Amino acid sequence: MVKKKILDNNALYTIIAILIGFVAGAIVLALAGINPATTYGKLFDSIFGQTKYLVYSVVYGVPLIFAGLGVAFSFRTGVFNIGAEGQFVVGALVSCVLGIKLDLPAVIHVPLCILAAAAAGALWSMIAGVMKVKRGINEVLSFIMLNWIAFYLSNYVVNLKGIKADGKEATVDILESARILFPKEILTATGCKSFNYGIILAVAAAIAIWFIINKTTLGYELRSVGFNRFAATYGGINANAAILKAMAISGAMAGLGGAMQILGNQMRIAQFASQEGYGFQGITVALIAGSNPIGCIISGLFYGAMKYGGQKLSLVGAPKEVLDIIMGTIVIFIALSHILKKLLSGRGK
Amino acid sequence: MDRTSHADMSQVAIEMREIVKKFGDFTANDHINLKVHRGEVHAILGENGAGKSTLMNVLYGLYRPTSGEIYVNGKKEEIRDPSHAIELGIGMVHQHFMLVQPFSVTENIILGMEPVKGIRVDMKTARAKVEELSKRYNMQVDPDAHIEDISVGMQQRVEILKVLYRGADILILDEPTASLTPQEIQELIEIIHHLTADGKSVILITHKLKEIKACADCCTIIRQGKYIGTVNVPEVTEQDLASMMVGRNVEFKVQKKQLEPGEVVLDVKDIHGKDYRGVEILKGLSLNVRRGEIVGLAGVDGNGQSELVEILTGLRKGESGSVKMNGKEIFNKTPKEIFDSGVTSIPEDRQKHGLVLDFTVAENLILQNYKKPPFAEKGILKKKKITGHAIELIGSFDIRPEGCEIRPAGTLSGGNQQKVIIAREITNDSDLLIAVNPTRGLDVGAIEFVHRYIVEQRNKNKAVLLVSFELDEIMSLSDRIEVIFDGKISGSVKGSEADENELGLMMAGGVQHG
Numbered sequence: 105m106v107k108k109k110i111l112d113n114n115a116l117y118t119i120i121a122i123l124i125g126f127v128a129g130a131i132v133l134a135l136a137g138i139n140p141a142t143t144y145g146k147l148f149d150s151i152f153g154q155t156k157y158l159v160y161s162v163v164y165g166v167p168l169i170f171a172g173l174g175v176a177f178s179f180r181t182g183v184f185n186i187g188a189e190g191q192f193v194v195g196a197l198v199s200c201v202l203g204i205k206l207d208l209p210a211v212i213h214v215p216l217c218i219l220a221a222a223a224a225g226a227l228w229s230m231i232a233g234v235m236k237v238k239r240g241i242n243e244v245l246s247f248i249m250l251n252w253i254a255f256y257l258s259n260y261v262v263n264l265k266g267i268k269a270d271g272k273e274a275t276v277d278i279l280e281s282a283r284i285l286f287p288k289e290i291l292t293a294t295g296c297k298s299f300n301y302g303i304i305l306a307v308a309a310a311i312a313i314w315f316i317i318n319k320t321t322l323g324y325e326l327r328s329v330g331f332n333r334f335a336a337t338y339g340g341i342n343a344n345a346a347i348l349k350a351m352a353i354s355g356a357m358a359g360l361g362g363a364m365q366i367l368g369n370q371m372r373i374a375q376f377a378s379q380e381g382y383g384f385q386g387i388t389v390a391l392i393a394g395s396n397p398i399g400c401i402i403s404g405l406f407y408g409a410m411k412y413g414g415q416k417l418s419l420v421g422a423p424k425e426v427l428d429i430i431m432g433t434i435v436i437f438i439a440l441s442h443i444l445k446k447l448l449s450g451r452g453k
Numbered sequence: 454m455d456r457t458s459h460a461d462m463s464q465v466a467i468e469m470r471e472i473v474k475k476f477g478d479f480t481a482n483d484h485i486n487l488k489v490h491r492g493e494v495h496a497i498l499g500e501n502g503a504g505k506s507t508l509m510n511v512l513y514g515l516y517r518p519t520s521g522e523i524y525v526n527g528k529k530e531e532i533r534d535p536s537h538a539i540e541l542g543i544g545m546v547h548q549h550f551m552l553v554q555p556f557s558v559t560e561n562i563i564l565g566m567e568p569v570k571g572i573r574v575d576m577k578t579a580r581a582k583v584e585e586l587s588k589r590y591n592m593q594v595d596p597d598a599h600i601e602d603i604s605v606g607m608q609q610r611v612e613i614l615k616v617l618y619r620g621a622d623i624l625i626l627d628e629p630t631a632s633l634t635p636q637e638i639q640e641l642i643e644i645i646h647h648l649t650a651d652g653k654s655v656i657l658i659t660h661k662l663k664e665i666k667a668c669a670d671c672c673t674i675i676r677q678g679k680y681i682g683t684v685n686v687p688e689v690t691e692q693d694l695a696s697m698m699v700g701r702n703v704e705f706k707v708q709k710k711q712l713e714p715g716e717v718v719l720d721v722k723d724i725h726g727k728d729y730r731g732v733e734i735l736k737g738l739s740l741n742v743r744r745g746e747i748v749g750l751a752g753v754d755g756n757g758q759s760e761l762v763e764i765l766t767g768l769r770k771g772e773s774g775s776v777k778m779n780g781k782e783i784f785n786k787t788p789k790e791i792f793d794s795g796v797t798s799i800p801e802d803r804q805k806h807g808l809v810l811d812f813t814v815a816e817n818l819i820l821q822n823y824k825k826p827p828f829a830e831k832g833i834l835k836k837k838k839i840t841g842h843a844i845e846l847i848g849s850f851d852i853r854p855e856g857c858e859i860r861p862a863g864t865l866s867g868g869n870q871q872k873v874i875i876a877r878e879i880t881n882d883s884d885l886l887i888a889v890n891p892t893r894g895l896d897v898g899a900i901e902f903v904h905r906y907i908v909e910q911r912n913k914n915k916a917v918l919l920v921s922f923e924l925d926e927i928m929s930l931s932d933r934i935e936v937i938f939d940g941k942i943s944g945s946v947k948g949s950e951a952d953e954n955e956l957g958l959m960m961a962g963g964v965q966h967g
Contacts, residue, residue, distance in 0.1 A: 320833055321832050321834060322832060324816065331809045331811040336820075337768065338788060338800060339820035340788045340792045341789075
């Protein structure tokens with residue numbers, strides 16, 4: 105029985121998948137003539153070597169947790185939010201513009217920027233929702249289109265007069281009153297200039313999403329429509345309204361991720377040359393977490409650490425793209441985990 | 454019903470010896486034996502969850518037996534998977550259809566065995582072959598219709614054709630008649646005879662004792678996973694079979710007390726409606742149901758009863774007409790509004806409309822009431838109350854297995870799934886119950902149960918509209934029988950005065966009655 109319980113535990117397969125991911129990365133590195141041990145040593149050291157590194161890893165993880173929550177929520181409610189990327193961008197954009205243009209006391213300025221970003225993400229997601237509900241357009245298609253619209257919209261706004269910084273391909277910095285940094289003492293103590301309240305908000309959001317999914321009538325409604333919209337409709341649930349609500353909440357999470365990135369870390373938006381990929385990384389985060397909101401905290405921090413630590417790999421001559429290989433392999437093996445499960449628990453079908 | 458046996462007792466087509474199948478600690482099959490001869494119709498009888506389907510899934514290669522041996526045509530075989538079973542000439546028609554919804558009938562039948570022309574599927578040959586097959590076995594289907602658009606009865610035919618297309622010698626039919634009309638059942642029995650005359654063997658999983666008597670040579674009875682025995686069907690009565698299956702005596706006749714119907718609860722006037730193709734299928738139907746009355750709606754599948762029920766429950770919009778519930782207009786209202794007006798229903802397709810299969814039983818039991826106290830307060834679900842409610846209903850409706858409130862509804866057997874729906878709908882305590890084929894695929898024990906609850910609703914002075922393809926069911930339960938033909942009521946008789954032949958004629962559109 106104990107053995108069976110362990111084998112039924114999804115976390116075990118996630119860990120196995122992560123190990124396989126690192127093995128795959130090592131093989132690729134070795135083939136490219138780079139010493140995997142040195143590379144992984146450097147990676148490990150870049151994450152755990154100093155308190156500062158560890159704190160930065162958390163800062164990098166926060167927007168990914170939010171993006172992951174958005175995607176995980178959509179998975180649990182039967183829609184596929186591949187548009188988290190776009191919602192993240194509009195969330196970042198709205199919080200950035202309001203952070204620059206409004207001059208308010210921090211107690212009002214910060215919540216306003218955050219809420220506006222959530223609303224922007226929700227609205228952006230609902231555009232696809234309305235098209236799906238009213239015209240039956242597959243949300244995956246419209247989400248991908250909306251990602252690009254958000255991308256160019258951001259680049260357009262960044263270059264507007266009064267927002268663009270002189271001589272730079274970026275906006276001016278947001279006002280002090282819009283920033284969500286921890287007090288100076290903590291920043292000095294940890295050595296991380298970007299340590300912010302985002303991690304607290306991320307944990308709170310994960311708990312809130314978990315609560316909504318599992319404990320509320322709203323969650324019941326959205327899950328029932330996700331599983332079987334016919335039975336839900338038969339039971340008197342308005343399936344179209346449920347889909348819109350699910351998309352709005354999912355989009356709001358991704359939008360919040362954008363706000364965290366701007367208000368807590370970047371303080372400005374630079375012109376994009378290519379998609380930044382936070383939303384897509386959110387898909388990875390959600391998959392590694394098995395769409396469990398609490399799991400998203402852990403997988404988001406894991407991805408954040410990999411992103412932060414990976415920046416220093418060039419010091420040992422390894423390309424940071426090896427991390428994409430590792431993350432990609434992990435996702436593939438998590439997707440394959442039911443096969444792995446069968447292999448491990450014998451042939452008993 | 455007269456019949457000749459084609460069984461060739463000298464040749465064993467299938468033999469299963471001492472089959473044991475365990476799922477964890479649960480033993481679904483406990484040393485079961487089965488011997489099927491060439492040309493034989495062998496029925497397998499057992500209650501829901503007795504292990505019939507498990508045994509057949511073992512034979513079809515979906516499960517590996519924990520122990521035991523299988524012989525096909527005298528040769529010992531380890532059946533690895535369904536494609537291996539098909540290779541060995543074993544074909545299976547599942548109780549729950551395994552069809553690709555957006556595909557056409559032809560595409561579904563040829564799936565995995567498509568005739569090809571170069572690298573393209575040769576649809577012309579495929580279509581011709583399907584048409585030929587459907588003609589040969591007298592099973593009318595539209596080869597171009599899409600599965601999601603055709604009735605349950607039609608889908609069943611497609612499933613049977615699919616197996617025939619693969620040239621199976623041993624056909625396993627899991628509840629094949631569950632959704633067929635009496636006429637279709639008669640046709641199916643003829644097909645079965647035709648097949649056995651050809652030397653094919655048919656394994657029939659059914660709860661319907663009448664059909665076993667009508668077409669099976671032998672019958673193997675399983676109870677709670679254990680082998681009870683194999684009998685020669687002509688030598689036993691239906692009552693014998695029923696007691697062997699359930700392990701006690703079973704009431705066949707539903708007891709009903711005399712009751713004078715009260716005021717009109719449901720009043721349907723001049724309903725017009727279209728089917729999925731946009732063709733008018735309801736052509737001015739009128740009907741009423743009064744308190745303390747079961748109105749049976751009899752008719753052959755495809756005469757508008759599905760559409761009528763969908764309009765009555767708000768799942769489909771009608772073209773014109775009026776539906777009054779206790780005098781209040783509910784025509785073309787939303788399912789929620791209709792539910793709130795006092796209409797509750799047992800839907801035709803329990804897996805599509807009745808249950809969220811991935812939800813637990815407890816969650817399914819609050820499908821319409823999840824927002825209301827005591828299950829929720831201020832938008833927060835009260836898990837203890839929900840679980841308590843589930844445990845109570847599981848107990849009083851004898852839903853198995855024990856402790857299933859935390860199990861997904863999809864893991865329950867068909868009969869127990871139906872019990873979940875009935876438990877939910879009946880505890881709604883609404884003025885009108887619409888039951889659509891409520892005993893489809895259920896065994897006698899469960900049928901007895903469902904019928905008792907339907908009659909109990911009537912006795913509680915509720916109105917009941919019973920829509921069923923089972924003429925026996927309509928006749929034994931209804932106080933009044935309305936016959937639907939071609940989108941209209943073609944006749945009406947008192948339940949106590951109903952005559953099978955007369956009803957049959959009306960169902961075929963033969964006679965016009967008051």
